[in-house]
Amino acid sequence: MNIKVIGSGCDKCDKVYALVQEVVEELALEAEIEKVEDLIEIVKLGVMSAPSIMIDGKVVISGQVPTKEKIKKILERVML
Template sequence: MEIKVIGTGCDKCDRLYENTQEALRNLGMEANVEKVEDLVEIVKLGVMTSPSLMVDGKLLIRGREAKTREIEKLLSR
């Protein structure tokens, strides 16, 4: 599983990254989690709002911070 936490390094972006890591731990899952902060890379991904969460190329959350519980539900589908 490839996960990208997309944002320019704001507090909400950092919390989304932390919540994603915690959700993976809680579920006992392993994934390659990448924090994408470079604006050029963000635009290449087609993301216009941050923070956003992309899993295996699919944008699941955009423009907001998600709680750990919500991320767990998304990842366990």
């Protein structure tokens, strides 16, 4: 599983990245977590709002700081 946390490096983006790391560890997932902060790369991914989370090429959260529970539910759904 490839998870990208997309944003300009602001505090909200850093918080989302930390939450994703925590949830991945708690669920014992095998996942590559990337932080995408380069504006050109963000545009190439087609993301217009930050922070965003992309899992295996699909944006699952855009323009918000989700709760840890919301991230967990999304990742559990993706694992099925």
